[in-house]
Amino acid sequence: MKNTINKMSMTFPSRSSNEGFARSAAAAFIAQLDPTVDELSDIKTAVSEAVTNCIVHAYKERVGDITLTVEIGEDNMVEISVRDKGCGIEDIKKACEPMFTTGGQERSGMGFTIMESFMDSMKVRSAPGKGTTVKMRKRISVRGMFR
Amino acid sequence: MTVSYNEDRGKLLIELFGELGHHEAIDAMDNIAALYECISPIELILDMSGITFMDSSGIAVVMRTKRLCDNDGIAMAVRNAPKQALKVLSAAGITRLVSFI
Ligand SMILES: Nc1ncnc2c1ncn2[C@@H]1O[C@H](COP(=O)(O)OP(=O)(O)OP(=O)(O)O)[C@@H](O)[C@H]1O
Numbered sequence: 001m002k003n004t005i006n007k008m009s010m011t012f013p014s015r016s017s018n019e020g021f022a023r024s025a026a027a028a029f030i031a032q033l034d035p036t037v038d039e040l041s042d043i044k045t046a047v048s049e050a051v052t053n054c055i056v057h058a059y060k061e062r063v064g065d066i067t068l069t070v071e072i073g074e075d076n077m078v079e080i081s082v083r084d085k086g087c088g089i090e091d092i093k094k095a096c097e098p099m100f101t102t103g104g105q106e107r108s109g110m111g112f113t114i115m116e117s118f119m120d121s122m123k124v125r126s127a128p129g130k131g132t133t134v135k136m137r138k139r140i141s142v143r144g145m146f147r
Numbered sequence: 148m149t150v151s152y153n154e155d156r157g158k159l160l161i162e163l164f165g166e167l168g169h170h171e172a173i174d175a176m177d178n179i180a181a182l183y184e185c186i187s188p189i190e191l192i193l194d195m196s197g198i199t200f201m202d203s204s205g206i207a208v209v210m211r212t213k214r215l216c217d218n219d220g221i222a223m224a225v226r227n228a229p230k231q232a233l234k235v236l237s238a239a240g241i242t243r244l245v246s247f248i
């Protein structure tokens with residue numbers, strides 16, 4: 001992101017017990033922009049989707065590193081990136097279609113659809129065997145002194 | 148995540164409390180399936196008022212519960228889903244497939 005004002009980055013193992021920590025850490029960092037409750041829960045939801053995908057898909061039978069980066073830019077723009085070095089995605093377009101899943105009964109294939117609709121934009125970069133990076137942006141509304 | 152239940156003349160009420168992500172979903176589903184099997188209800192209500200956060204992992208929990216009930220021709224409804232959970236369920240079109248009260 002151009003003109004980054006603030007930034008945090010953390011790397012943690014792909015254990016499901018870290019999901020709650022990752023989404024809460026992103027939310028706590030963004031709190032400095034004074035987001036609404038709804039904006040904050042949209043971001044938490046999107047982070048949860050991206051991190052869960054690393055845990056259940058990227059590192060299916062093993063534990064690997066997940067890097068979550070949150071940047072704050074001009075005009076209250078937030079950019080979140082979730083990166084893994086797991087199995088990668090063969091066909092990104094197909095993976096992003098609603099209800100497409102390789103995860104069986106425990107999954108519904110709606111993660112990317114939720115990330116897209118809860119954030120302003122989403123971009124997926126992936127290479128089979130190398131890993132996946134999901135980048136999402138959302139502009140936090142600027143609120144006046146009196147609400 | 149805590150799952151609690153109440154049964155009244157075959158009507159099974161299951162209440163979920165806490166966060167429902169992938170980490171919690173497998174246990175939640177196992178508990179729901181075990182309760183279903185044990186009670187063989189004539190009607191099931193999934194109360195979500197205690198859910199403080201939910202992601203797509205929760206969609207699968209709702210849909211699998213719905214499928215359990217559909218297989219036996221039993222009525223199932225989701226009750227009191229909080230705003231955030233409802234937004235996730237609506238984005239996935241679940242509000243059109245399951246009855247919400
Ligand atoms: N980080 C990743 N690494 C490898 N494959 C991925 C990754 N993220 C997503 N995928 C692939 O894209 C598909 C769609 O992902 P999406 O999050 O939309 O649905 P899902 O995870 O299968 O189900 P849900 O998110 O509803 O539980 C996955 O089933 C998987 O095949």
Ligand SMILES: [Mg+2]
Binds near residue numbers: 052053112203
């Ligand atoms: Mg997913």
